[in-house]
Amino acid sequence: MSTNDPQQQQMIRDAMKAIAERKPGRTKLVYDKTKRTIVAVAEGSQAPRALNITADDADMFAMVTLSSRWLREQWPQITRDRMVSALFSSWDDGDAFTQCSLGVQPSPSVLQGTILFEGTPPPDGTQLRVVLTPTEASGSDPSTFTAPDGAAHRAVAWRTLNNADQAVATVFADVQPELNIRRTGILETTVLSDKSVLCIGLGTGGAQAAIELAKCGVGHFTLVDRDRLSVGNVVRHPGGISQVGRFKVNVVRDLIHEKNPDAQVITHPIELTYENREALRQLIAEASVVICGTDNRPSKLLVNQLCVEANVVAVYGGAFRRAYGGQILRVRPKQSPCHECFVAAMPEEASDVEISSSSDAGDIAYSDRPVAVEPGLSLDVLPIAIMLTKLALLELLADKASSLSVLNRDFDAPWYLWLNRPEPGTQYASLPPLSASSDEMTINRWYGIYFERETACPVCGDFISTIADSYGIDLSSAGPLRSLPAKE
Amino acid sequence: MWTAEQHRRIVLEHEVLQREGFTQFSVYQDTTADTYYASGWAVSNAGFRYGLYIPIPSGFPYQRPPMYITEPLPLLMADGTPVSRLGVSHQMHTLEPSSNGMVQICHWRDSRWHSSILLQKVFLKALIWIEAYEQHIATGRPLAEFVRTMAETS
Numbered sequence: 001m002s003t004n005d006p007q008q009q010q011m012i013r014d015a016m017k018a019i020a021e022r023k024p025g026r027t028k029l030v031y032d033k034t035k036r037t038i039v040a041v042a043e044g045s046q047a048p049r050a051l052n053i054t055a056d057d058a059d060m061f062a063m064v065t066l067s068s069r070w071l072r073e074q075w076p077q078i079t080r081d082r083m084v085s086a087l088f089s090s091w092d093d094g095d096a097f098t099q100c101s102l103g104v105q106p107s108p109s110v111l112q113g114t115i116l117f118e119g120t121p122p123p124d125g126t127q128l129r130v131v132l133t134p135t136e137a138s139g140s141d142p143s144t145f146t147a148p149d150g151a152a153h154r155a156v157a158w159r160t161l162n163n164a165d166q167a168v169a170t171v172f173a174d175v176q177p178e179l180n181i182r183r184t185g186i187l188e189t190t191v192l193s194d195k196s197v198l199c200i201g202l203g204t205g206g207a208q209a210a211i212e213l214a215k216c217g218v219g220h221f222t223l224v225d226r227d228r229l230s231v232g233n234v235v236r237h238p239g240g241i242s243q244v245g246r247f248k249v250n251v252v253r254d255l256i257h258e259k260n261p262d263a264q265v266i267t268h269p270i271e272l273t274y275e276n277r278e279a280l281r282q283l284i285a286e287a288s289v290v291i292c293g294t295d296n297r298p299s300k301l302l303v304n305q306l307c308v309e310a311n312v313v314a315v316y317g318g319a320f321r322r323a324y325g326g327q328i329l330r331v332r333p334k335q336s337p338c339h340e341c342f343v344a345a346m347p348e349e350a351s352d353v354e355i356s357s358s359s360d361a362g363d364i365a366y367s368d369r370p371v372a373v374e375p376g377l378s379l380d381v382l383p384i385a386i387m388l389t390k391l392a393l394l395e396l397l398a399d400k401a402s403s404l405s406v407l408n409r410d411f412d413a414p415w416y417l418w419l420n421r422p423e424p425g426t427q428y429a430s431l432p433p434l435s436a437s438s439d440e441m442t443i444n445r446w447y448g449i450y451f452e453r454e455t456a457c458p459v460c461g462d463f464i465s466t467i468a469d470s471y472g473i474d475l476s477s478a479g480p481l482r483s484l485p486a487k488e
Numbered sequence: 489m490w491t492a493e494q495h496r497r498i499v500l501e502h503e504v505l506q507r508e509g510f511t512q513f514s515v516y517q518d519t520t521a522d523t524y525y526a527s528g529w530a531v532s533n534a535g536f537r538y539g540l541y542i543p544i545p546s547g548f549p550y551q552r553p554p555m556y557i558t559e560p561l562p563l564l565m566a567d568g569t570p571v572s573r574l575g576v577s578h579q580m581h582t583l584e585p586s587s588n589g590m591v592q593i594c595h596w597r598d599s600r601w602h603s604s605i606l607l608q609k610v611f612l613k614a615l616i617w618i619e620a621y622e623q624h625i626a627t628g629r630p631l632a633e634f635v636r637t638m639a640e641t642s
Contacts, residue, residue, distance in 0.1 A: 274545065274547030274551045275546075296598070297598065297599050297600070297601070297602070298551070301550055301602065301603070302547070305550050305603075340602060340603060344604055363597075363598060367574065367577055368577050456604070458603040459603065463497075464496050464500050467500060467504065468500055471508075472507070473504070473507065475496060475499060475500060
């Protein structure tokens with residue numbers, strides 16, 4: 001089907017829309033044997049043969065997608081110059097043209113297009129032109145754009161291919177309102193847009209959690225990770241092979257923008273060390289919630305110390321070795337056990353971590369006893385990432401009414417355990433089969449586990465006084481510095 | 489640089505060493521550099537003296553303090569080669585040596601350290617390491633065989 005008559009194109013589009021909406025239209029589609037093509041005919045006209053056209057047939061048109069917000073911003077220029085240019089990603093051999101400014105990832109083939117008013121001659125060499133024509137139609141038509149002055153304009157697009165013009169369907173995308181409306185009902189539109197999440201560690205779980213929160217509408221992200229995306233990461237990480245070599249913070253920033261273009265994202269490709277703790281302290285102070293997806297104890301304990309100090313809720317997630325399971329710890333400072341309490345209460349569980357990179361292995365290996373890199377599968381990490389996201393989301397919504405508030409009674413434990421398989425050599429090796437147990441622990445279920453804060457915790461308790469009392473030491477009378485012997 | 493809480497903790501560490509009978513070890517302040525360290529002499533059951541030195545890191549107690557043997561220097565293995573040449577060794581329970589060749593004992597790895605561990609326990613592990621080292625010197629067998637594990641259990 002091809003016609004270069006804009007009026008015919010519009011009639012066909014209207015007819016298809018009516019079919020898709022199961023509504024009778026004023027036109028219908030027929031096959032013209034002479035022209036050997038589909039044409040639209042007005043109601044009552046003679047039609048040689050009617051065709052059975054379905055809504056799927058609308059996909060026969062190539063499509064150009066333009067940003068409504070961008071065009072509103074460009075409106076002063078286009079009304080002055082009668083035209084404005086824009087770059088478009090050309091996808092799938094010219095089947096779809098997406099304005100580059102809609103997202104951050106252009107296609108390998110980008111072409112320049114021109115948006116112009118009807119009657120304005122396009123510049124020479126224009127490959128794609130979008131012609132705006134004043135209309136009385138309402139703004140509900142996706143090919144209709146409402147200008148800042150309230151006037152509606154219908155767009156008809158053309159691409160030039162082999163010196164011939166081909167009509168292209170036009171859709172205006174008003175991105176943020178369209179994204180918000182999909183969340184309405186669960187998350188009241190922009191409830192999360194003023195929230196700020198600090199994501200520390202952007203491996204498979206941390207990156208996925210950040211992207212999921214972007215889908216939920218979180219408006220501010222700060223990303224911290226020193227690593228670059230490697231080829232080996234790609235089988236698990238949301239970043240793809242074309243992103244290899246980039247810092248993970250930048251890869252994830254772009255993925256966040258693909259899901260939430262208005263999100264403010266700040267990146268810090270820095271290492272989590274005590275030398276950087278002042279910078280980290282500032283980032284934590286500005287965060288609504290911290291998600292810690294690092295896979296080593298020193299970094300988690302550093303984050304824990306600073307979050308408790310700043311009274312910021314942190315959620316820690318991690319997989320066990322080869323991701324046979326995983327765990328999440330949510331720390332509400334001074335209300336629930338902190339990560340230091342967790343380490344003291346459950347040292348073995350706290351030490352069971354996935355060795356997913358040579359860097360992780362190097363942290364625990366000896367020169368005469370190497371440690372193998374044994375990452376788990378992405379599908380085994382994702383349940384942990386999703387739960388991590390959900391717990392973080394509940395914290396972000398703590399002071400807001402939402403449909404998710406009912407979950408607060410379900411997720412009131414500090415520690416959550418998940419098992420992907422009954423791993424041999426672990427305490428979970430002899431779990432009953434999933435189908436055989438409803439009250440015993442099995443795989444593929446989340447378990448909320450309760451334990452108490454450690455009163456002598458060095459981070460959230462009073463370790464010094466407790467230890468001093470147990471040894472009969474009176475620190476107050478000793479004076480902090482004078483009690484130390486002078487250097488010899 | 490040091491917080492009031494860190495000052496209190498460092499004083500506590502010194503006091504615990506004295507109360508627990510580890511009086512050969514003390515915590516010192518280097519006022520010039522505003523740093524702290526713990527050090528002292530250990531005498532093995534066989535009567536040999538070893539200098540022990542813990543520079544207290546700025547992130548203490550959340551950051552693991554390294555434990556070095558300052559004397560003898562170099563500390564030799566049974567075959568006469570310096571222990572420091574092994575670097576991070578499971579057989580000898582050592583970590584990266586200092587730039588001047590002091591052996592660093594592996595008392596806790598970073599992945600096992602937590603801030604509830606007192607310096608007194610670190611010195612205790614060093615004393616165990618020294619006894620195992622002397623068994624290594626006497627037999628030539630790896631030190632690890634004499635300290636089945638120095639891994640954290642609590």
